[in-house]
Amino acid sequence: MRIAIVKLSALGDIIHAMVALQFIKRHLPDSSIDWIVEEGFKDILINNPDIDNIHTVNIKQAKHKKSFKLLFSEFKKLRKLPRYDLVIDLQGLIKSALVSRITPSDKTFGFDKNSLRESFAAWFYTDTYNIDYDENIIMRNIGLISSALDITISHDEILNKKLFLFSNSKILPSVISDNKPNIALIPGASFKSKIYPVEQYAQIAQELDANFIVLWGNESEKNMAQQIQKIAPAVQIADKLTLDELKVFIEKMDLVIGGDTGPTHMAWALNVPSITLFGSTPGYRNTYTTNINHILESESKVNPYKIDKNDFSIKTIKVSDIVKITKELLKDKP
Template identity: 30%
Template sequence: MKILIVKMSALGDVIHALPVLRYIHQLYPDAEIDWVVEDPFAPVLAGHPDLHEILTVRTKYWRTLPTMTMLGKALKFIRRLRRDHYDVVLDVQGNSKSGLFTLMSRGGKKYGFDRHQVREWPNLLATNKRVSLGEGDHHIAQRALAVARAAFPGGNDVPQAGPLHVDEAAVQRVVEQLAGHKINHPLVVFHYGTTWDTKLWNVDCWQQLAGRLIDEFGIAPVLTWGNEQERSAAEAIHEATSGRAVIWPRGTLPELVALLDQADLVVGGDTGPIHIAAAVGTSTVSLFRVTDAERNGPAGVEHRRLQSPLPCAMCLRKHCDEDDQCSRSISVDEVISAIGALLAMQKSSQAEERESYAGNH
């Protein structure tokens, strides 16, 4: 059986769709599954054991080209896409862009969201099997799984995070870097940045949190960044701790995955690194302002999701006159309490494992 998944962007959304692979694989372990994804996010799928081929597009780059050149690039990809005939196509994105490639693919059954759940109505023109969502499909990962369950009924429930492939060579490089910085466990990673300014937690709050993590737990956080704005914030946090916090060098996406896999805890907003951490099994504390923690955040006892208490939270606005107030609305006390609870839980679990090991030897 040949299956195509269309989930093109963004990083967090691609990560949220990973459980679809696990769900299909349990029913059809020999299925050939291809995935259409935007080029910047393709490395996070590379090496996944349940994927046959990753089909990468570069729509953002194509739009910078002259019209005829852009059309040539698009047509070349579409010819490649149509080279295979798929038994089932799953559009788990639901916008016009994903609909275009779903429409252009060669497949008999094309599943996607119904008119109540689709993100952009032209997507409805691409699918012939439209899936309604139930009350249990609120989380974005469950939305993707609902499409998979409609196409392939009868499978068992799967975790709503991961699995995510971790590159061994990247792990080795990260382990060497950690040793070079003399960073030991517990390893706590802070990621300040997000794609929207209205998702950001205030830099002052990050500075206070870093200081308290050092003072109260004896742990110097590792600060990751992906662009110059995030690097400037990391430097401000670093300076506020008198240089004790560690600014991590920007590396490749597989190296970021490896670092988050090695971490004991990751703290951040509604952003790709938080979802990567959950997908590799690392505990998280996630901070939500304009988006819904219950819809987007990692779930389970090993995760803590903190939502802004303001009555206008979850507004989905990218610009707001009350941004400063909202950016401080999740208190440092709440975050430090969540960190302490997870670290204590991990410490207790490790003690139980040691006792069990000693009892068996």
């Protein structure tokens, strides 16, 4: 069976979809799987042995430039792809549904109109699957794929998943310690209400005997890293990393602490302990908890259909709670 998966963006969402690859290959070992993704996110997918081909589009760029010519060119590129037995849209947006429909296939499978925020997307699929929109995102992805491929993926399989991010990078970061637990702090996020205050990150570092390293991806995040270091001078700041290098870095950590953002979710993908902090976004929906991957949520009542970007309740999460979980997760570390 030739399968194409459509998940265009963003980093964390792609990670939450990628976990299904190993289960598809386990249940359908002779299948081939291609992935259609926005150009800027392809590096999170590279080197995964369960992906046969990665096809990129630049729909986001076409939208930004308001260029119908570029958009038409991207759609034309999709029409030239080989014919698939099945295209599965794990994004569930109108743009991804269009991509799925244009890609040559016998069937296009996606969420039904009652399972989507952009319900019109369902009209582009030949077959649909129903699951509550506010259900855990990993379970939504697994449910859709299980239905589309007529396979069963169990909770135990997800809990016992193999790591599924791979890199060719040979980076050996000099900031990593051989004597203390290495803890990565991820201060950045896609919007401000997902960001935990720098003063509280610094306080975490001051209360624990560990090697803290702040990761950043743009100038704003670098500035946050410098603010943390100014308060807690022992904290180190990593060099700017490519996506491929970031995989290696996260895998070498003993713990990752951050908000609801891609680099924090990478820890779950790499079977690295993590604490993910949630305020304006729903923790119960946006990650998969395990005995090493924990979440801490504010007391906000979050509506996943309409995220309140003015909800800064993440700052009410207590440093003492983060420190307590950190000590539990690192109790076996020297």
